[in-house]
Amino acid sequence: MILILGGTGEARKLAEALTERGVEVVSSLAGRVARPRLPVGEVRVGGFGGPEGLARYLRENQVEAVVDATHPFAERIGANAATAAERTQTPLLRLARPGWQAGPQDDWHWAADLAEAAEMLADLGKRVFLTSGRQGLPAFAHLDDLWFLIRCVDPPEPPLPRHHELILARGPYEVAAERELLGRVDVLVTKDSGGAQTSAKLTAARELGMPVLLVRRPDRPATETAETVPAAVEWVLHR
Structure with missing residues (x-):
């Protein structure tokens, strides 16, 4: 077996x-x-x-x-x-x-973990599309001066960022829909999960010239x- x-x-x-x-x-x-x-x-x-x-x-x-x-x-x-x-x-x-690989048109920034990603956010934008999973949300809960569009599969538990909107959804996602969501924010935060199921957001960010903050794999x-x-x-x- x-x-x-x-x-x-x-x-x-x-x-x-x-x-x-x-x-x-x-x-x-x-x-x-x-x-x-x-x-x-x-x-x-x-x-x-x-x-x-x-x-x-x-x-x-x-x-x-x-x-x-x-x-x-x-x-x-x-x-x-x-x-x-x-x-x-x-x-x-x-x-x-x-893992995902950046292309010449990508504006990618790397963080060692979620805590470092939270520290880096202020320099990249004030409105954040956060797709790093519900279990990692407490790492961003103290950032009261930022607004978060949070997407995860299941409802998250607190603590959560003070200013946020929650989307419950499961991939795969389409580039056009991701581009529409990214039109509401300044920066995308995600983990280097790899694979095609959730990579549409990276394509949309590239097309929009938007910075992407990626968390490295452990x-x-x-x-x-x-x-x-x-x-x-x-x-x-x-x-």
Whole structure:
């Protein structure tokens, strides 16, 4: 049995591709989204209880290999997976889509984390399109002199920026719609998630000549890595 740590589009595609090839797959979702898009095959929702709990799950279920196909910013589960795989001697693959790359017409600015992004905002604009996820919103809550157009999938919990408007939506998004939203702000803030599902906002910002403030990906444990679903499928089949 293969355990896929999922929640991403790549994880769903991998589960489908492996199931079609007769591989037994269990996809694990963190449960942070109220109505997640479910992959084919067996699905479990919720945490494992740290690396010890994950290691126990791997042993008890005779997991043959683990594919960490979580979001690029899900660093905790990535660290837990690396530790549990090492303790149980279970093969581990990280399925990580490449990050976004700036083109010659892009006005991109990079921050190490959300806290640094909040510090940099005042120099880039007063009206902000914030698409960094609901869990990171407290990092911007103290910026009372800025206005935020906030987009996330599920309703966020406080603290939130004092001056804001909330949009609840799930990608993929169209360039034309993103251009219309960006017409209301001065700067776009997002994480370097990579992939095409939410990249339309970057295209719209480029067309408008708008600055984009991107948060760099956190470090992940060193492990074997694939950038595409077909490469991950081949890795699993060779196990």
